[in-house]
Amino acid sequence: MRAPWAFSVVLLAGSGCAPNVPPGRSVSVGTSSHGYLRSGVRMPLAGPGFKVVRDPEAAFGTARMVGLITRAAAAVERRLGPGPDLRVGDLSLEAGGRIEGHGSHRAGRDADVLYFARDAAGRPADPGAMAFRRTGEGERDGRRYRLDTTRTWALVEAMLTDSEVEVQWIFCSHGIKVLLIEEALAQGEGADLELVRRAAWILHRPSNSRPHDDHLHVRIFCSEEERALGCADTAPLWAWSSADEKLPASSATDEEILAALGSEPEGTGRVAAH
């Protein structure tokens, strides 16, 4: 499952060698909860179908993570027409590492995004951060809203069918997961049942964190190249994922991998200012 040297790279990082990663190439190193990020790429603060709504200093990810969010937001607009922008929250700090308010988000492979909403009259709305109950209803500033299941499912679908990146998890509350799966199945013969089956695994309420009733948390797998450089996926690798085959048959030693990566960048333990 995981290359045996993956953990030791995380533990040994910091012993210091000249970086040898291609200039500007972003690399997720270690795990989401204990890793860091090299050459982080900042999300554009706005683009087709999205805008960053949190601290821009916490809007860094690998190029793959940033690409996934931008492509998915654009895909939702193409499919359903213009609507409220996808509100993008925290990704990682530029160098990754510990970030205030998150147990993970350390290695450029996690991103928080808000749910799409409709107002009480059913019109697309942009209420900002708010929690939705399992019925899909919620309130903010004295106004009632509903989860926009159509637009939110379109976002999930776009991420799970992305041509370049494999999504490991989309954390959400259990109630919202049910609403999204129901939305997908309501498309009748147009529903992609294999996609729905995968979504039933990937949409998940983690047992060790907040219920995720006010945002989706997306985590992606390492790329093949990143794995060779110390990126470490944690279980599970899904049955349909090609990740197992992608694991490199590398004979590199810890020292060789560290030499390729260089030392852990300074400031990795820096805390984001919110």
Ligand SMILES: [Zn+2]
């Ligand atoms: Zn998150």
